[in-house]
Amino acid sequence: MLTPMSLAEAKPNAAPARSYKRVLLKISGEALMGESQYGIDQAVCQRMAEEVIAAVNAGTEICLVIGGGNIFRGIQGAAKGMERASADYMGMLATVMNALAMQNAIESAGGQARVLSAIPMQSVCEPYIRRRAMRHMEKGRIVIFAAGTGNPFFTTDTAAALRAAEMGCNALLKGTQVDGVYTADPKKDKTATRYDTLTYHEVLARDLRVMDASAISLMRDNGIPIVVFSIHERGSLANVLAGRGICTTISD
Numbered sequence: 558m559l560t561p562m563s564l565a566e567a568k569p570n571a572a573p574a575r576s577y578k579r580v581l582l583k584i585s586g587e588a589l590m591g592e593s594q595y596g597i598d599q600a601v602c603q604r605m606a607e608e609v610i611a612a613v614n615a616g617t618e619i620c621l622v623i624g625g626g627n628i629f630r631g632i633q634g635a636a637k638g639m640e641r642a643s644a645d646y647m648g649m650l651a652t653v654m655n656a657l658a659m660q661n662a663i664e665s666a667g668g669q670a671r672v673l674s675a676i677p678m679q680s681v682c683e684p685y686i687r688r689r690a691m692r693h694m695e696k697g698r699i700v701i702f703a704a705g706t707g708n709p710f711f712t713t714d715t716a717a718a719l720r721a722a723e724m725g726c727n728a729l730l731k732g733t734q735v736d737g738v739y740t741a742d743p744k745k746d747k748t749a750t751r752y753d754t755l756t757y758h759e760v761l762a763r764d765l766r767v768m769d770a771s772a773i774s775l776m777r778d779n780g781i782p783i784v785v786f787s788i789h790e791r792g793s794l795a796n797v798l799a800g801r802g803i804c805t806t807i808s809d
Contacts, residue, residue: 577727577728578617578618578727579617579620579694579726579727580617580618580620580726580727580730580798581620581621581622581717581720581721581724581726581728581729582609582621582622582732582794583621583623583624583713583714583717583730583731584622584624585624585626585733585734586623586624586627586630586651587626587627587734588601588627588732588789589601589602589623589627589655589658595628596627596628597627597654597658599662602658604791605788606659606662606663606668608793608795609621609663609668609699609794610663610666610667610699611794611795612795613697613699619694619700620694620700620701620720620724621699621702622702622713622717622720623652623655623656623659623701624652625649625650625652625655626651627655628654628655629648629651630648630651632645632648634647634648644709645705645709645710648705649675649676649703649704649707650676652703652705652713653678653681653703653704656701657672657682657703660672660701663699669697669699670698670700670701671683671698671700671701672703673685673686673690673693673700673701674702674703674704675704675705675706675707675708675716685702685704685707687723690702691725702716702717702720706719711771712772714769714772715769715775717768717772718768718771718773718781721776721781722779727781727782728781728782728784729776729783729784730784730786730797731767731783731784731785731786732786732787732788732793732794733786733787733788734787734788734789735787736787736790736793736803737753737786737803737804737805738751738785738805738807739751740752752805753805753806754807754808755807756809757773757774757776757807757808758777760773760807767783767807768783773807780809782806782807783806783807783808784804784807785804785805785807786805
């Protein structure tokens with residue numbers, strides 16, 4: 558595999574153009590906060606919506622999973638004494654709020670979006686049905702999966718991996734705070750180096766915490782590459798889909 562690259566030396570990957578017909582984009586809830594300490598920054602939400610619409614217009618079918626950490630994180634609630642299952646359900650409801658905000662941003666920008674929830678709430682959004690979700694994407698609609706897997710004790714990373722496998726996605730794109738996977742947190746360690754490529758086994762063996770172990774294993778078992786990139790750079794989604802963006806690709 559390629560050796561790590563220092564932050565100062567980081568350059569766009571010289572990879573051939575990719576042909577991703579269908580992808581799942583995983584966005585953390587924190588990404589929607591912008592410069593705020595919590596909640597949803599509508600300007601950030603609008604920018605992301607416009608980039609997703611542009612990708613769909615370019616011919617890629619896209620579905621999304623958005624975390625809920627900007628509103629409530631179940632594992633933190635449990636750490637403060639709350640019963641874990643109840644805390645996780647609260648976190649799932651937070652993802653529904655984010656999904657509805659993103660749907661509104663997409664539709665206000667001229668796109669079409671549908672929110673499908675693993676927890677039925679028919680007066681708010683559609684229930685998750687696999688064939689319905691696939692049909693929406695085939696019609697050019699952006700599908701946003703909400704409420705995780707519908708079960709406590711599973712993260713939104715695992716939900717993203719599960720939906721990517723169910724939808725037959727060609728890749729799982731994870732939009733993060735940094736432009737790839739590093740040997741350490743580059744915001745805290747200036748000597749941290751970025752990997753261009755990694756294998757699933759290397760991620761697990763080195764405990765790099767890109768996604769939780771169950772999500773990595775599910776992507777490995779289904780042969781779906783994980784592409785980690787910075788969601789905060791304007792145009793980054795289009796660049797990654799075109800094979801010219803700075804990112805880390807995890808595959809066999």
